[in-house]
Amino acid sequence: MAYTSLELAKQHLNLEAEYTDDDALIQSYINAAEMLVHADVGESEDDLVAKYGVIPAPLQVATLLVVGTFYTARETVAFGAIMQKVPTYDILVSKYRNYSR
Numbered sequence: 374m375a376y377t378s379l380e381l382a383k384q385h386l387n388l389e390a391e392y393t394d395d396d397a398l399i400q401s402y403i404n405a406a407e408m409l410v411h412a413d414v415g416e417s418e419d420d421l422v423a424k425y426g427v428i429p430a431p432l433q434v435a436t437l438l439v440v441g442t443f444y445t446a447r448e449t450v451a452f453g454a455i456m457q458k459v460p461t462y463d464i465l466v467s468k469y470r471n472y473s474r
Contacts, residue, residue, distance in 0.1 A: 376418065376428050377403045377436050385437045386444055399444065406439035415471035435465040 382399050383390060410432055411417055421428055438461060 375400075375403060375407065377407060377433060377440070379403065382437065382440050385441060395444075399440070402440045402443040403436070406436045406443065409439055410436050410466065414466055414469045415473075416469070421469070429469060431465040432469055435462050438462050438465070 379396060379400055380390065382403055383392070383396075386399070388395070388399075407418070411421075414421075414432065416424070418428065421432070
């Protein structure tokens with residue numbers, strides 16, 4: 374697990390590398406996001422690497438989108454609006470979903 378580096382996630386979140394106050398929190402979001410993506414596609418990290426040689430870039434981007442959502446919208450309700458799934462996420466992972474499981 375943890376093919377998404379903390380440095381890449383911080384870059385995605387537009388955080389300076391020197392800002393370390395939220396590193397543990399961001400790392401926990403990375404771990405959760407990777408687990409969520411793997412559960413959604415129905416393939417483990419090992420299965421995906423065996424199939425494609427690496428974690429496919431669209432799944433890495435989907436993981437970063439989830440990390441960003443977790444970090445910026447830490448609750449399911451923000452400013453009176455219920456947070457919905459990001460449509461781009463579905464576009465990124467749809468090709469990789471294993472429906473045979």
